[in-house]
Amino acid sequence: MMLSPAFLDELRARTSLSALIGRTVKITKAGREFKACCPFHQEKTPSFYINDDKGFYHCFGCSAHGDAIRFLTEAQGLPFIEAVKELAQAAGLEMPAPDRQSQERAEQAATLIGATEAAADWFRAQLGGIEGAAARAYLDRRGVSPALRDAFGLGFAPDSRGKLKTALDRFGVPMLVEAGLLIEVDGREPYDRFRGRLMIPIRDARGRSIAFGGRILDAGEPKYLNSPETPLFDKGRTLFNLDRAAPASRKADRLFVVEGYMDVIGLASAGIDEAVAPLGTALTEQQMGRLWRLIDVPTLCFDGDAAGQKAAVRAAERALPALTIGKSLRFPQLPKGQDPDDIVKAGGVAAWEQAVAAPAPLVSLLYKAEAAKIDAASPEARAQLRQRLSGLADSCADKLVAEEYRRSFTSLFFEDFGWKRQERGQLNQAVVGTGPHGRKELSGLYIRSVLYGLTRYPKITVDRLETVGSLRVDHDEFRRWRDVLMHVAITRPDLDTDGIEAILATEALTDTARFDVKFDLRFPFTRPGADAAFAVERLIAMIEMISEERDLDDEMARLNAVALADTGLGRYEAIEAARQRNRERKLLLRERGYELGSIDMAQAAELAAAEVAATTATGGI
Structure with a gap:
């Protein structure tokens, strides 16, 4: 159905956004606007504002932003057209007349919904009858309480080829076939699709039964039998338990994706309702989109076996092209050989919380999966790994996301195959200091290299004294090193590198505040034998880059403070645009930094060896 912009504008104008949101969220008046604790993330102090005049809401905590239609699709999980219909009905607006094809599809869907809902009611009745005894016993063994059976609408399909067909004969055989409830083969008499199985309704976001999953009670294959795809049921777009998990996920500020129906039901038995499952297939891009409408970073909890780990990697690879800024996935490593249902049965909620306490980010999962495939001792295999990682990053459709994945993959690669671990540990020990709040803070390696460059080319400090003095240096000994360079530039501007090195030695600066050729990043201004003019050009560019980056940090902090302090939404667009x-x-600037410091690792090793030899011979820094 095509909806004109004029109709949607009229719909928004007729909708009181505060009244709509106020049906499910406690709101209070704040001047000309309303405020509330955000329904999209957990918070104690209201940062969610509603502006009826402009018809939009915004959260200064999580950046949720939208209009009435967006609220229904994001907060309640409704499809776009369903959200429009609900708002139009409330506003007294007639929906535009659909074209003939859309009208036919809507009428067909409405009738099919009647058939699937009637089937769900009939299956529930059979579970409570004589023939449902075996299914009830199975549920008892699985620890599924009567209350939980009702919540999920569980039922039973008798082992009969025609009982459902007879019970629902008012809908007619063609409709029951189209709804996936009957099977018709080669013109023979249609028969019931589900026989002798525990029946699990698959519901849409509004809680209506649109399909079924049937689990066999005894030995046999297939263990699970799902409805075929129908006009109601698109397996790749549907998530089991979405109707119950959507409100639970907003309350818990998390959403779990597990492999199967019984995992979802098992978690629910422990009071964990914020879980969904795909329907026997790998997680699709469309299903990921539905997850991201509820929460930015869903947690994918695949079984702790080889098959589960393969499924996790497939989901991660499939997610990359669909990633946007702020959206991702995370992957806990479940105990080997256990699924979510096993975990909660053995240890309850505490065991589950422990199992999902430290999930791996998507980038880490992909890197480890690719690195595990190669012979780490082979240069050719490592080159192949880098090529594969680059291809994965390139698969991200969002340019900024792709660039950050490329950098993260590079960082992880050099963690494993760059400097030796022992040397990296020494480097970290050298540059990590304690910040003003008692936290461990990593001083920038760029600052280290710039200070060494200024030691080699002291005239830069003389010419740019104010700029060098304004560099924000967090590490205490780096700051002392910088102050020595500035003092020399003021009092003895003609002093050469050797003289500065002598002063640094008398200042008793430790090795942590001195450039170490075995560990530091390699720039032209730190390399022996580099062209002086080129080195100076790069050093000046690096100083300007660091200064500008610090200015940007200060400006971002100011903008964030303004955004939080502003009691209205009127300035939001301007603030967000500036941010x-x-x-x-x-x-x-980050890209520029990489360009200024880019160097092949093998070349870096050769230069380091040459520098060690040179400094040993001359007794220099």
């Missing part, structure tokens, strides 16, 4: 410009500029 976005800031982010984009900082990304460009």
Whole structure:
């Protein structure tokens, strides 16, 4: 159905956004606007604002933003057209007349819903009857209480080829076939699809039964039998338990994706309702989109066996092209050989919380999966790994996301195959200090290299004294090193590198505040024998880059403070636009930093060896 912009504008104008949101969220008046604790994330202090005049809401905590239609699709999980219909009915607006094809599809869906809902009612009745004894016993063994059976609408299909067909004969055989309830083969008499199985309704976001999953009670194959795809049921777009998990996920601020029906039901038995499952297939891009409408980073909890880990990697690879800024997935490593139902049965909620306490980010999962495939001792295999990682990053459709994945993969690669672990540990020990709040903070390696460059080319400090003095240096000994360079530039501007090195030695600066050729990043201004003019050009560029990046950090902190302090939404667009410009500029600066410091690792090793030899011979730094 095509909806004109004019109709949607009229719909928004007739909808009181505060009244709509106020049906499910406690709101209070704040001047000309309303405020509330955000329904999209957990918070104690209200940062969610509603502006009826402009017809939009915004959360300054999680950046949720939208209009009435967006609220129904994001907060209640309704499809777009269903959200529009609900708002139009409340506003007294007639929906535009659908074209003939859309009208026929809507009428067909409405009738099929009647058939599937009637089938769900009939299956529930059979579970409570004589023939349902074996299914009830199975549920008892699985620890599924009567209350939980009712919540999920569980039922039973008798082992008969025609009982359902007879019970629902008012719908007619063609409709029951189209709804996936009967099977018709080669013109023979249609018969019941589900026989002798525990029946699990598959519901849409509004809680209506649209399909079924049937589990066999005894030995046999297939263990699970799902409805075929129908006009109501698209397996790749549907998630089991979405109707119950959507409100639970907003309350818990998390959403689990597990492999099967009984995992979802098992978690629910422990009071964990924020779980969904795909329907016997790998998680699709469409299903991921539905997950991301509820929460930014869903947790994918695949079984702790080889098959489960393969499924996790497939989901991660499939997610990459669909990733956007702020959206991702995470993957806990469940105990080997256990699924979510096993975990909660053995140890309850505490065991589950422990199992999902430290999930791996998507980038880490993909890197480890690819790295595990190669012979780490082979240069050719490592090159192949880098090529594969680059291809994975390129598969991200969002340019900024792709660039960050490329950098993360590179960082992880050099963690494993760059500097030796022992050397990296020494480097970290050298540059990590305690910050003003008692936390461990990592001083920038760029600052280290710039200070060494200024030691080699002291005239830069003389010419740019104010800029060097304004560099924010967090590490205490780096700051002392910088102060020595500035003092020399003021009092003895003609002093050469050897003289500065002598002063640094008398200042008793430890090795942690001195450039170490075995560990530090390699720039032209730190390399022996580099062209002086080129080295100076790069050093000046690096100083300017660091200064601008710090200015951007200060400006972003100011913008964030303004956004939090502003009691209205009127300035939001301008503030957010300024923040976005800031982010984009900082990304460009990061790219510039990589360009200034880019060097092949093998070349770095050769240069380091040469520098060690040179400094040993001359007794220099």
